[in-house]
Amino acid sequence: MSSATLTELDARYHFACDVAKTAASRALAWYQQRHQLVVEHKKDLQDVVSEADRNVEQLVKHLIYERFPDDAVLGEESGGDTGNARFIWVIDPIDGTSSFLNGLHNWCVSLAIVCENEPVIGVVSDPNHHETFHACRGKGAWVNDKRIQAHSAQRLDQGLLGLSSANSQPAEPLLHFISGLLAQGGMFIRNGSGALMSAWAAAGRLIGYYEAHMNPWDGLPGIVLMREAGGITNDYLSQDGLKKGNPVLLANAVIYPQLKTLLPALPTL
Template sequence: MSSASTSETDARYRYACEIARAAASRAYSWYQQRQKLVVEHKRDLQDVVSEADRNVEDLIKTLIAERYPDDAVIGEESGGNTQGATYVWVVDPIDGTACFINGLHNWCVSLAVLCEGEAVIGVVCDPNHQELFHARQGQGAWMNETRIHAHNAQHLNEGLLGLSNSSRVPSESVTSLITGLTAQGGMFIRIGSGALTSAWAAAGRLIGYYEAHMNPWDSLPGIVLMREAGGVTNDYLRNDGLKKGNPVLLANAAIYQQIKALVDNSALLD
C-alpha cells in the first residue's frame, strides 16, 4: 500500500469508528422503542428486517457519502455497486435483528472497509455494553482503548467456541461439528449475531468462531479483528465471497486446525 493510500486508510479507520458509534446510538434509540417497530420477513420466518435496520443503514450511507462520495457501499438492506471503487464499505446496520426486536442484547453495528479488494478495517459496535471493537490492518485489534488478543487455547476443551447456523446450507454442516466438538470435551455458544460473536473471539472471550455460510457485512469485520488479534482465518473473499458469501472460520492457529478437521466443507476453508 502506498504512503498516500495508507494515510487515506487511516482516515477511514478513524471515521469508521465514528460512524459505528453514531449508528449504534441511533440503533439503540430504536431499540428502546422496539415495541413500535414495523417488522418484515425476508427469506424465511427467521430472517427479519425492521424499519430500524433501514433507517440506520441510511444514516451510515449518508455519513460515508458526506466525506467519501467516491467510495462504494454495500449494505445488507440496500445492496450496492462496487465497480471502479478503490475503497468499498461493507455494512450491516443491525446484525442480530431477531435479538434486537425481541429485547435481547446480542446485536451490534458491523462495518468493514476494503481497499483494492482487501479487507483492511473492521469495526463492531455493541451499544448495550458500550464496547467498540476495532482493527486496522497492521495496527492491532482493540476493544475501546484496550488491546485485544485471540485466546491462547491449544485444545477444543479449553474454552467456548462460537457457532452459528445458516438456512442457506444443510444443517449437517454445523451438527457434525457439534458432534465432533462435544466428543472432545468442547462446548459452544450461539448468541444470534455472527459479527458480535466473532468480535468476542478476537477479544479472547471465545476460542474461535465458525459459520458454514456468512454474508460479507457480518463476516469481514471479525476477520480483520481476528487477524489483527494474532489469530488466523480462512480466505473468505475467494470464489467471489464478496458477492456470494462463504464459510467463516477464525481462531488461533492451533484451534483453527482442530476445527477445520471437524468441518465437512473444509475444502472451502483453505
C-alpha cells in the first residue's frame, strides 16, 4: 500500500474533481461545435483524435503542473515521462471520442492518480448528464454528492453488464465470453466509453464491466471507483500495467468469479 498521507491525498482528491469538471466543461464547449473540428485517425479508422482532445489535455496538464509541479502526468494524446514521481496523474481528455464526434452523449473526461504503484484516486466526469463520479482510497465512491455502491446482483441474469473491446484484440475470446454470458441469461451493453461504463458499474447501474485490454487512462478510474463502491477488481497495475495496459474486470464479490469463469486464464484476472 502506498505511503501517501491523508493530507496529500485530500489535496489531490479535491483538486482532481475540480480539474475533471473544468476539463469536462471545456470538452462540452468543443462538443457543441464538433462539426467544425479537425479529426485525425491514429491506428485505425475507429481510433480517432480531434483538436478537442489535444486542447483539453493541454488544459488539464497545465492545471496539474501549476498546482503540483513535482507530480507526473501521463496523457493519452501527449504521453509523458513519469520519472521518479510519487504521484502520477493519468488522464484521457475525452474517452469515447467516436461517440463525441458523432453527437452521442456517451463520452467523458477520465482521470486517475497512482501513488507508489497503487491507484488511489479516480474521477470520471460526464458533462452531458451533469455527473461526476469520484473516489479516493478509504473515502467511498460518489456521484456528485451521493454515495454509490456496486450492484447487488447474485447472478448474471440480474442486470446489464458493460462490455467493450478494442480492434487490436482478437474477436474469438470475446465471442466465447458473450456466448457464455447469454447462455446464462445475461445481457450486455457497449456505449463507446469504457471509463463511463466502469463508473456506471461502480454506481450499481451495471452488474460489472469487462474489457480484454484497457489503457491506464481509461481503466484506472473504474478500478478505484469499484473498489471504493464495495466491489472487487483485478490487479490492473501488475506486469507493468501503467505502461502497457491490462484487462479490466470489476463487479461485486459474487458476480466477479462468475464472470471470471467465462474468461481465458489471464495472469491479471
